[in-house]
Amino acid sequence: MQRDFTRRRFRATERLIEAGLLAAAVAAIAIVVAIVAVLVSQSARFFADVSIVEFLTGTRWTPTFQDPEYGVAPLISATLMSTLVALCVAVPFGLLSAVYLSEFARPRTREVVKPVLELLAGVPTVVYGYFALLFMTPLLQRVIPGLPGFNLLSAGIVMGLMIIPYIASLSEDALRAVPTGLRDGSTALGATRLETAFRVVLPAAASGVTGAIILGMSRAVGETMIVAVAGGLKPQIVTAPTQEGATVTAFIAQVAQGDLEFGSLEFNSIFAAGLALLVITLVFNFIAFALQRRFREAY
Amino acid sequence: MAAPFLAASERVKGRNLRDRAFVYWGLAATLVGLGTLVALVADLAADGGGRLSWSFLTSFPSRFAADAGIFPAWVGSLFVILTTAVIAVPVGVLSGVYLEEYARRNWLTNAIEIAVNNLAGVPSIIYGLLALGLFVQAFAMGETVLTAGLTLALLILPVVIVATREAVRAVPQDIRQAALALGATKWQTTAHHVAPNALPGVTTGVIIGMSRAIGETAPLICIGAATFMAFLPVKAPGDPVRYTVEYVSPAAAQRNPDATLTVRATNETTIQYPDGRLVTLTPGERAEAPAGADVSTTASLSDAAASWLPWNWLDQPYTVMPIQMFNWTSRPEAAFRENAAAAGLALLAITLLLNGGAIWLRYRLRRRIRW
Structure with a gap:
């Protein structure tokens, strides 16, 4: 495509078209700039009233109290707890699925299973929220007596189920990218398929698989509806998954639902929370991309 | 001599057994994912299947759960999605085409690619905050169909761009070279030869993006979708x-x-x-x-x-199906939760149908096309 064969009289239109296409492509940059600008400028107003030190080190989040405190730790703790629960569900099941689909399943099975997993990824998150609150929580309450109606355990488990297809599909891609020669070598040395899968293929795909898990994690951190519906809205430092707790996203959703006064401290606080969320997810995404690039370059 | 041999063969037997057992373990783990889908649909059907009726689809919300319906919600979803598509499809497809066919390797292209990759990983609620700060607060666009459609368009833009790029990349180089060799300009090559071949792939991406936009709730909560709508964005005679x-x-x-x-x-x-x-x-x-x-x-x-003219409904307040479902789910009364389940069934039916259609299209495409 390097050589230009166009005739001169077409050049002007061609240039115009290219400029138009470029304008469309620049939209992506504009959106990124807009996101950062809005979050940073609104957060700056928030941090004019609340010190960054208090925000980062405080342990109480009570924006609606008479004497409000803005320590982000309770929100972060709930986010980490629900993410941890989600990973405990999604990583084992996701990885086993990926190994099975890539190393063991017949092509026919894979052709049926993969589309269904993709379908699962298309379920609206508010439906998962309903499922967590009115199916998973009552189910768990039978096993764990005294479990509150809102808890991070049930929200986390359902979030885990939600990201299984994501982790499974991305990990499977990483596993299948491992060259067949490694498998053949292992088999020639007398290893079974299972041993080959877990001792040769999985380690060879480690960076890709880790990238998949981190992307899943970033999904869980940013997930809003499941935790807003089923996780509870009480901002407290959570130490056990059975507790109720407001995640960063649930807090934003809760405040945004009410009648907001533009420019009030509470209004600005959701942007500060959003900025924290954006930084966390971008760091995760960056690590995941770096890892995935490594596994692509390896072979 | 016999004993170590026997032990070794026992060991091999054990290893082979574990190998065969894993087939079932792996299948079981995979079925957890599939089982979730079944459980989800069964739970919604058990709770709300009884509420799903013609009058549920054609009634307005009500204080009385038994009279309430999702009429304004699905009509609102339709208008919002239409707005989203009109904005996101041209911008997304054109920028995907630019990146694959036109972009030179320079800092601007790199910046665009980094932006697209990062946007795909930004949590949806952040788009809600963007829209709240920019559209609602700074531009004073209000809580309207246009604001919602625009917000969701930004959200699905990366999906459309990535799908377009993949579809365009899959078109073999020979086709471009043949067109250029016959004297076509770059745009003629792109529009007449690359685009038609990439169309099915682009369509798949657009459908998946649309289905995602229909199910999104979090960003619309931020920009204040109405939770109780007693009228439609459009009118019938006599309203x-x-x-x-x-x-x-x-x-x-x-x-x-x-x-x-x-x-x-x-x-x-x-x-x-x-x-x-x-x-x-x-x-x-x-x-x-x-x-x-x-x-x-x-x-x-x-x-x-x-x-029905766009400029008469773009500035109207709206609600959408996921917001309606969220609203009913957060109510304590069991009767409203039945409504939530019924709304969820309808929502799930739409999104699964769209996603299923897209997946089917893609698989058919893979099988049919042999470059």
Whole structure:
């Protein structure tokens, strides 16, 4: 495509078209700039009233109290707890699925299973929220007596189920990218398929698989509806998954639902929370991309 | 000599057994994912299947759970999605084409690619905050169909761009070279030869993006989707219409504070003046109304037809299906949760249908096309 064969009289239109296409492509940059600008400028107003030190080190989040405190730790703790629960569900099941689909399943099975997993990824998150609150929580309450109606355990488990297809599909891609020669070598040395899968293929795909898990994690951190519906809205430092707790996203959703006064401290606080969320997810995404690039370059 | 041999063969047997057992373990783990889908649908059907009826689809929300329906919700979803598609599809497809066919390796291209990759990983609620800060607060666009459609368009833009790029990349180089060799310009090559071949792949991506936009809730919560809508963005003949007399600009009102507007009645019309006076007009009558007067009437056929023009519904308040479901789910009464389940079933049916269609299209594509 390097050589230009166009005739001169077409050049002007061609240039115009290219400029138009470029304008469309620049939209992506504009959106990124807009996101950062809005979050940073609104957060700056928030941090004019609340010190960054208090925000980062405080342990109480009570924006609606008479004497409000803005320590982000309770929100972060709930986010980490629900993410941890989600990973405990999604990583084992996701990885086993990926190994099975890539190393063991017949092509026919894979052709049926993969589309269904993709379908699962298309379920609206508010439906998962309903499922967590009115199916998973009552189910768990039978096993764990005294479990509150809102808890991070049930929200986390359902979030885990939600990201299984994501982790499974991305990990499977990483596993299948491992060259067949490694498998053949292992088999020639007398290893079974299972041993080959877990001792040769999985380690060879480690960076890709880790990238998949981190992307899943970033999904869980940013997930809003499941935790807003089923996780509870009480901002407290959570130490056990059975507790109720407001995640960063649930807090934003809760405040945004009410009648907001533009420019009030509470209004600005959701942007500060959003900025924290954006930084966390971008760091995760960056690590995941770096890892995935490594596994692509390896072979 | 026999004993270690036996032990070794026992070990091999054990290893082979574990190998075969894993087939079932792996299958079981995979079925957890599939089982979730089944459980989800079964749970919703058990809770809300009984509520799903024609009247549920054609009723407005109500304080009484048994009378409530999702009419404004699905109509709202339709209008919002239409707005989203009109914005996101051209921008997304054109920028995907640019990146694959035109972009040179330079800093700008790199910046665009980094932006697209990062946008795909930004949590959806962040788009809600962006829209709240920019569209609602800074641009004062209000809580309207346009704001919602625009917000969701930004959200699905990376999906459309990535799908377009993949589809365009899959078109073999020979086709481009053949077109260029015959004297076609770059744009002629792209529009007449690359685009038609990439179309099915692009369509798949667009459908998946649309289905994602239909199910999104979090960003719309941020920009204040209405949770209780007693009317539609468009009107049918006979629907009640209320408006307050205003002036085109505050400046005009300042020039003449006593200016009035002529209200011409097509149907029976009631005008409530600012001083509390009520005047009823019969069809055909006219009256002068000052600023602040409330006019109540019913929509005529032409009013109803006009309300379908985009600029008449883009600035209307709206609600969408996931917001309606979220609202009902957060209510404590069991009857409303049945409604939530029924709304969830409808929502799930739409998204699964769209996703299923997209996946089917892609698989058919893979099988049919042999470059």
